[in-house]
Amino acid sequence: MSTAVVQPVPRGSLTRMVGRRARDWAPAVVVFALGIGAWEGLVRALGIERFLLPPLSDIVQTFWEQRETFVDAGLFTFKEALGGFLIGSGAAIVCALLLARWRALGGALMPYAIAANAVPIIAFAPITNNWFGILSPASKMAIAAVICFFPVMVNTLRGLTSVRPESIELMRSYAAGDVEIFRRVRIPNSLPYVFTGLKVATVLAMIAAIVGDYFGGSQEALGILIRRSAGIFAFDQAWAAILVASVLGILFYAAVALVERLAMSWHPSMRGARAE
């Protein structure tokens, strides 16, 4: 092991920026490579049974041989998750705006919202299958929407209401009304909170869609594919489907994180350290 002294890299030249980026990412890449190597190596070296954990290379190979099936199933379930995410988050943001505007309403409803948040909503999946049709993506969207609703609503509401009193006083000194205070202070102030909620919601939406599939659904769905493969001891297939679900989940999360970055380029967390 050689010890490298890491010097702070001055801003400016592109190559240096890229160099710094590479150095920032290097540890994560090394861990990733070590993880894959350990999986492959240990499974083979210890002779672990295939039905317990197949070697990674087998899983990737299975994926590649049936890539169309896996990708189609992944997209099918992703659409369920995305639909639920959009409906649930949209409704949550609208609700949060209403509750922030009319505090009395919030006082009346928040205890129930918090109680409902503690309900294991996934338990309702068989019921929504019954309501919207077991084969319809709508039943999974419904469960995903309900699951997404609470973290987005609670976070957005917190963002809209946790504004420094002086910020509001300042707006009132400019004779601003409620709508203007929302537009210019409360909504921009809420953005970091909203995105925190949305990022949590992407993960929950994927879980809801896949677990929703487990309770029955279209033959094209990823959850069904996982359940069916595991049922016939085709564990490399099940693992390949799980891999697809993981990649889609990560991409979904990253997409929202990217939008966050674009929407909040002003935010300190999106930049380097103080520029002084």
Next chain:
Amino acid sequence: MNERPDVVSLQKISKEFGRGEVVALSGIDLNVRPGEFVSLIGPSGCGKSTLLRIIGDLIAPSAGEVVVNGKSAHQARLDRDYGIVFQDAVLYDWRTVAKNISLPLEMLGWDRRRRAERVRELVELVELGGFERHHPWQLSGGMQQRVSIARALSFEPSLLLMDEPFGALDEMTRERLNMELLRIWEASGSTVVFVTHSISEAVFLSTRVVVMSPRPGRITGILEIDLPQPRNADTREQPRFFELVTQVRDTLRAGGADSADIPEEELIAAEEGL
């Protein structure tokens, strides 16, 4: 000069928080003439910040009459007769320095070019050239407060309300900003009501110092500060400066300047339902 009506006229102002549990202000009479620099000084809990907010129609008095520029405080607020500066700069993180300064102008409906022109003047006035496109968190506390002052001055209000604007800054930055504020005050010809708990700051800046005492907050003395204008670094060295500082301190002591139990900010926040 005395022909012009008072900028602020307070008559028998009192303020109770809660159901009369805390009497923040009692029997306040005060007139502020055009072009004056009046400091309100007193220990925490004497109601000076509350009084400033009553002048700005940000909270309502329990009793008494507030007249600003010859009209009700409410009308004066709707007419944007005053600019306000708080202890924290209260800049919006999502706006650049230039956009923070031009916020009131946007709300007044100024067009883009006129705003840009005005921002350029103000950035020069508060000596922040080159930082227009920075975000607030990239600035030091003193620089942030200068942005806040520029914003308050942007639409040229006749009255400037300042609530311990330099209270959170270190002594050296504070003294430098004191000088800048005086320069700006002289250049703009506006009237300033300035809340502070620093005796030397009050004496250095003001034409009059209003000394307040706590529980209930009331005025225990008003001192004319007859130091020559313009004030400069030498002002703080003059014997008269020290005499006035001593006078203010004695007036504070005579009023029973022990600090109060409930922080005023909490009462104000509760009152405004924030």
